[in-house]
Amino acid sequence: DVKVTQSSRYLVKRTGEKVFLECVQDMDHENMFWYRQDPGLGLRLIYFSYDVKMKEKGDIPEGYSVSREKKERFSLILESASTNQTSMYLCASSFRTSGVEVYEQYFGPGTRLTVT
């Protein structure tokens, strides 16, 4: 079974703190994603990575950065946490083939971050 794990299920941080969210997958997937999910707004992509050290901005990258030093690990960094970053953060990974692919994304359990 594909397993995507996230470092914390629940996290409470103060405004201005630097926050690290870690994601690890064990299926040798090339693609990894960070989303946030908010009521009424659905899933929104923050960043994704299609290879080690490669990253691309999603729809809402402002206030976030990412790091992918190893294939299995993708980190999301909140440089200076703010209250509007209180959300559920979801990591996902997927296999990538050459050419046209039909792939599914596998999600971690999520981290519910509260910034006070």
Added chain:
Amino acid sequence: DAKTTQPTSMDCAEGRAANLPCNHSTISGNEYVYWYRQIHSQGPQYIIHGLKNNETNEMASLIITEDRKSSTLILPHATLRDTAVYYCIVRVPSGSARQLTFGSGTQLTVLP
């Protein structure tokens, strides 16, 4: 990506089949239909995908109409653990990473 329309909510008796419809009338020829679900307080879970033919796996069956304008996800013997929001997504697979766009989905409640 084509727009999808799903009912807001459905109920199903435990042990019965749950049939979740999805309309995607603007689907184009190279777009696939994907289904995911999200159990409360958990990450989304992939269920199944298809292009034209009906598909079945250990979790569910996917029935796509001949004109591909709609599809139905079937959970053959629903259990209480199948209570979740079910999302139908229509998109073109591509060689580059692309995000999934979830609509509002259908809240399926399996009743004892």
